Amino acid sequence: MRKDARVTNSTILDELLWRELIAQSTDLGALQAAADAGPMTLYCGFDPTAPSLHLGNLAQILTVRRFQQAGHRPLALVGGATGLIGDPKMTGERQLNPREIVEDWVRRIRGQLESFYDFSGTHAAVMVNNYDWTEGVSVLEFLRDIGKHFSVNRMLDREAVAARLAKEGISYTEFSYQLLQSFDYLQLFRQFGCTLQTGGSDQWGNITAGVDLIRRVESASVHALTTPLLTKSDGTKFGKTESGTIWLDPGLTSPYAFFQFWLNADDSDVPTLLRTFSFSARPRIEELFSATVERPHERAAQRALAQELTALVHGEAEQRAAESAGFALFGQGDLAALSADALTAALLEAPNGVVDPGEIVDGVLPAVEDLLVRCGLASSRGQARRTVSEGGASLNNERVPNEGHSPMVGDLLHGEWLVLRRGKRTVGGIRVEK
RNA sequence: GGCAGGUUGCCCGAGCGGCCAAUGGGAGCGGGCUGUAAACCCGUCGGUGAAAGCCUCCGAAGGUUCGAAUCCUUCACCUGCCA
Incomplete structure (x- = not known):
């Protein structure tokens, strides 16, 4: 075994182990042997269920990135097809998104994925979209070649499916999701020699279904690896x-x-x-x-x-x-000491709103409550008033003493900015348009 | 298919003709402590309004009543028991 993590393939598993990033896996020994034998091709898919990826997805992406840095080849899969169907979730049937929306999200997510993997070099990543190999498959073909290998009995065991059957039920569409994901793994195995699929532990059932499919159809043994579901120490969902x-x-x-x-x-x-x-x-x-x-x-x-x-x-x-x-x-209070450029840069990073000069009457700006709503620090005037009356609002780091308080032109920092704060750590800016 | 029960604010859950914008818990938000933490304590928690008030709200639509989240009818969905 070589020592350099950049070069030695097998150390990737040691790395993941000490990082506690392995929740479940197929035979780790076999996976280790495969990794030792040379560059592997692996994939982790992302369905376009929102216009952007989030931190939960990032954890998956980075796991794959670790594999790439260890010398393996990632396939970046965007679920243009699976995103049209929807993975069953415990809580209820998903609403199908319009195709144009999904297509837009595919584009956005693809763009995001591109920045995390290296698409050049000897183990360059490859971008794939499962829509490409799914759209042309006929129903009969799919049912005969793929569906025949799935046991409904086993599919029913899946947690999300069981939960749905016990409650409001599940559509045939969502029930079929697992077949599509398994089909992906098979396709990538055939096309790229992909022998590892990673994902969150909630994907274990879908991933192993693909492993089984490849065993039946190709008589090949491929691998699965899942990472633990990320939760905060207090048990609540992470990333929110x-x-x-x-x-x-x-x-x-x-x-x-x-x-x-x-x-x-x-x-x-x-x-x-x-x-x-x-x-x-x-x-x-x-x-x-x-x-x-x-x-x-x-x-x-x-x-x-x-x-x-x-x-x-x-x-x-x-x-x-x-x-x-x-x-x-x-910082330590003195906002006035900040240069105009620094202040502007800072406040443009934070939520901010605008006051038109026409709204300033006799040097008096709109009341703080208005400004809180305007820069997004409060969702309604009622909430803004509550914040002020609770002593939770500050203007240029000075607590706002009472409701209805209006800043004066003289309060403007560098003649154009007000720094509003709600609570201790929520800051917003108000800019007077010149 | 028959019988019984349920559907309440972000979530859970009381209310069972007027005192209900609706008890309580959780989440959220603010204050205190601190570290722009956690835990804890206190406060707050539909919209608008300075306030009085006004508006919207208790699955959906009608109805009874001076007055309904509360009673009646129909519809939708869920849950038990019987077939």
């Missing part, structure tokens, strides 16, 4: 905050908000987050573990995560902008 899902699309979750998400991670989640998302070497990660235990207030691990992942997802420049914005807005 008060404000919702953390998306990779900067239009849906700004780089600033993305950075803040990591910076605000619970201490108790730090080990899992570092193991799952960071590409730092083990000694560095362990150093951050102990830093969190010994000097938690410094939040070195949270900052390291924020820096590394914001840079990875949004690029170095955006990462620096997001971090500087945080420093500016959460």
